[in-house]
Every structure is written in C-alpha cells, then in structure tokens.
Amino acid sequence: MKDIKLLLVDDQDLIRESLHIVLDMDPEIEVVGLAENGQVAIDLCREKQPNIVLMDIRMPVMDGVEATKRIKAEWPHIRVIIVTTFQEVDYVVEALGAGAEGYLLKAIHPKELASGIKWVHRGGTLIPQDIARLLVQQARSGAGGGSGANGAGAGDGAGSSGASASADAYGLSERELQVLHCIADGLNNKEIAEKLFLSEGTVKNYISNIYSKMDVRDRIQATRKAQDEGML
Template sequence: MEKIKILLADDQELILESLSIILSMEEDFEIVGLAKNGEEAIKGCEQFQPDIVLMDINMPVMDGVAATALIKERLPVTKVIILTSYQEVEYVLTALSHGAEGYLLKAIHPKELAAGIRVVHAGGTLITQEMATKMIKSMNQTSAPKSNVYGLSSREIEVLHKLASGMRNQDIAEALFLSVGTVKNYISTIYSKLNVSGRREATRKARDSGIMDQ
C-alpha cells in the first residue's frame, strides 16, 4: 500500500510530537518531516516532496500563510491543510486564496483529522461547517452593505457611534483627538442631516437605517 506522505509544521514542539505520534498510528500515513516555522516547512517540502502539509498559521520567521503561498508556487502537487486555533474568517479566506486545500481547527478529533487528510489527498477541499457558515455570513454582509441614505461622512459616522455608546462630548474629543468645539460641530451636522434634535433620536434613526452597521 502506498502511504500518504505528511509534513507537519507548527512552532510548538508538543503539538508536533503529538500529531506525529497520532497520525503515525494510521496505516496509510507516513510522517516524512517536522518544521517549526514557514521557512523550515518550505525546505522540508523541497526535500521530502510530501503529499500533504499540515500547516499552523502563527509561526516565527515565516507564518503559515506565506509559506503556503510559496509551497503552492514551487510544488503545486503538494496539498496544504491549515491546522490552527484561529477561527477568524479573514484567516480562512487568506489561506484559501493562497492555495490551501483545507482549514481545520486544532480541537478536531484525531479520527476526523485523519479522514480530512484522506479527503484532501483524494482531491477534495476541506473546511468545517461552522467556518463555512461564518464565511457565507461574512461575504453576504460585505456584498450587500446597507446604504448611508443620509449622506453622513465616515468621520460623522464615527462620532455617531461614540454618541450611541453614551460618551460625553469631552470623551469623544479625547478618543478622536479632536477639540470639543469640533465635536459639537460634528454633532450639530449629524442632527441636521438626520433631521433630529437629540442623541437618543439620532441613535434610533441611525440604527433603523443601517448606518450603525457601517
């Protein structure tokens, strides 16, 4: 039986050793190399020609996303699965845009990880349902932003957010590095554009129109 050759990249030695032991128990897996940063991962790929790389994101010298991009450029046949603790959508999108075939969390059960490696090796793309849901939600929000029907500038929206949070004029001025007089002018303009006379009404109208989501 031809084994799936795997290279592990993580800056935490305990995780490297644990993954190596766990995955070596699978009859069809062979751990061919260990790397503690992105540069070592690239060198390991060039030396051992692995089928799969399990790649952490946050590593010294070179992070996992940058290493993924270079590995896919130099060795397009090698498949990369990001295995990390980070659940932020931007990390997922960046990793996938750089050629990663999978994105999994370190909390995954070993059997599910092994199954995922086989899926990617067979030509599939792998991402958890939870992360896929987050990505879809994020893309929908990006592609369909609510319009600013009252013509507020980005600075005015920033001041409006501070108002809505209950901050006093003096606090807003300090937070945005403005004078109190400038803040008062912004607030006056905001009230005029929204056609309101007070903070509470401005906040309610801005939320109803979607401005507070910007």
C-alpha cells in the first residue's frame, strides 16, 4: 500500500493528466484525485482524505491560496505544496502565509517533484534557495520601507537594545543570534559554517535550537518572526 495519497489541483487538463501519469508510477505515491479548481479540491479533500495536495495558484472559481487556507483550517494534517509558473515573491508570501508547506515552479523535473513530495510528506518544508533569498530581501525592504518618518532614527540607539531584549525573551544565545542573522541573510548551512567557523553539524544544532526557542518550523518563519520582533 502506498504511503502518500496525493491530490492534484490544476485548471489545465494536460498538466493534471501528465502529472497523474508520472507521479502515480512512483512506488510511494498514489494519486487519489484530480481537481480543476480550489472548490473541487476542498470537496475531494473531504471525500478522499489525501495527505498531500499539489496546488496550483491561478485557477477559476477558487484560487489555490484561498483553497489552501480552507484546507489547512479544516484538515491541518494535510500538507500543501504550491506549484505555479509565477515566480513573483508576492505569490510565494501569500501561499506560505496561507499555510502551505512548500513552493515549487512547474518547470521542475518530475523526479525532483516526486522527491519534494516525499520530503514534505516526511515533515519537511520545500522552498527553493532563490525563492528564500527573494523572501528575505522582501522582508527586509518591507521592514525598512514601513518605518516611514516615525521610524527614521529608531534603529540607531533603541533598535539594538530592542533586538537584544527580544533575543533574551526567546533565550537565544549570542551564537544563536549570529546564526539567526545568517539565516535572515539567506545563507545556507555550509555558508553559515564557513562564515562563523563552525562545522555544518554544529550549525544544524544551532538552527534546531533557534526553531525550538522561537516556536517556528523553518527559515522563512524564523526570519519573519525575527523581523517582527525587531531582532535583526
């Protein structure tokens, strides 16, 4: 019996059928339903109880973002991967904000797509490095641009003490805070290890501690929370 029960959601018949054929051949994946819009996806989630949904964003009747919100609200255990041709950061932010566990572009190779589905099924999140960097850049520019006239000088004296207070509130050590800054800069584990003269294993341990202390599950959530709390 196959472990992964997959629902494919896309308004294009050719894409749905192609993915169905390719992914259903995988020994771990069973395609349990095909939906042409978000409303049908919700109905099929209720009927078929998939554990993974591969969700397009741009669809008639109900788009993928709204469908993801509703699916996660009713069945939080169902994991959603957004698959789209649109690489604009706004779509990514909206999709992840809706609760999606992953984001991929339709140009991905089928084997990589299958691997991504399995990774998310095991509890991982799936955000390409280039998309993560764009999200970090947007978060930073948004934080800077949103300060306006009132925030022109706020980061000089009070900002550092505020960041320190927030870090203390979460119990982050100085080294963990350094790693958090590297995460916010979009560095991967290897790059963080090289910058801070640590082993990759040590970096992974620090990142696990950061996630646990900040109650987040991935780099994007950690960066967002750190931005919101004024820690960066």
